Amino acid sequence: MLAARPRSGYEIKQLVDTSARFFWAASYGQIYPELKKLETAGLIAGDDSSRGARQSTTFRLTAEGKRAAREWIRKPPEVLETRDEGLLKLFFAGSIDPKRAAEIARERAAISRAKAEQLRGIADALDEAGQPSEGPAAQADAGSLTVLRYGIEMSELAAQWFEDAADDLEKQTISARVGARG
């Protein structure tokens, strides 16, 4: 976050909430202690940017911090396995509540479609805002738009997939009734 330009903890939080929110969240309880840790480690340095009595510290990357950032981006991501509760529920739907499994899959499809729509709205708003003025803000938007498009496509595929899964589950229920062994 500090690579693009120096920021305060508060600004980092704002940026996370508006642009990275759907694939990476962060709380104050994580941000402020982490800034202190990074400062102690010499990777970032804080400059006082208080306006009057309202105190504020703006942090910037040190030379060592820049090196660390490049090193971090170079390394392939550690695959901490994703946790998808919706998928988990569908996985168990058959053994817990087989009659409602298809219905549940369709609910999930609706949720994914709604998410795609929501992200599309944000992307459209960013798109229009980015058109008139160029500059550092437009730069940040390029990254946001790229990941937003990713989120939109993934949500749409998920919606389609849950819909297909629901169709399959309905067919299975029917064939199970016909086959009738329990």
Place this chain on the structure above:
Amino acid sequence: MLAARPRSGYEIKQLVDTSARFFWAASYGQIYPELKKLETAGLIAGDDSSRGARQSTTFRLTAEGKRAAREWIRKPPEVLETRDEGLLKLFFAGSIDPKRAAEIARERAAISRAKAEQLRGIADALDEAGQPSEGPAAQADAGSLTVLRYGIEMSELAAQWFEDAADDLEKQTISARVGARG
């Protein structure tokens, strides 16, 4: 996990590792304490299933546990936001290491393709194993196959998307050179 049939903690771990691994992981340090908690809460009950001196406890859902499971599956999933480190890195690639951004995106595409291939291999193996014999094992495989297909499709879309993003980033680098303002 206990809804399909009673299992020991060890069996739960095996099942998670072989079928739910790519969308939901669990460690012994989570499973055993959780089984105790659920037993105390009256949602599951343990039956001794030791073979000789090798002790083993098989847990099954109580009536209350079955209710709780149905209630859990009925509720829409809580959206604990996903964390995608690969996406996060691409998000920052422009500001940290713009020259290598496209290269990084292609590396991610390769990782996603490899993951898709790996999952495809597992799905094929399960498919063949499921063909000859029917029974409780084949039942479990149906759920596994469904979510595996989801994982394969998602990984393939991600690979395609990272590839497209790399193309875009390369175009941007060229136009930035032509535009030449810094």
Place this chain on the structure above:
DNA sequence: TTAGTCATGTAATTGGTTACATGATTCG
């Protein structure tokens, strides 16, 4: 006989979240 797998569990640590606490400034 020894390596592998079956089987259970705890302790230390990590990486966060939530709620709380404080105070300044700005805008309607």
Place this chain on the structure above:
DNA sequence: CGAATCATGTAACCAATTACATGACTAA
């Protein structure tokens, strides 16, 4: 003048991982 927002931080808690510890049984 009060609500919203700017701005920083801590304490308690939580979910989960990693590493450790133990021991039985089984197959090469």
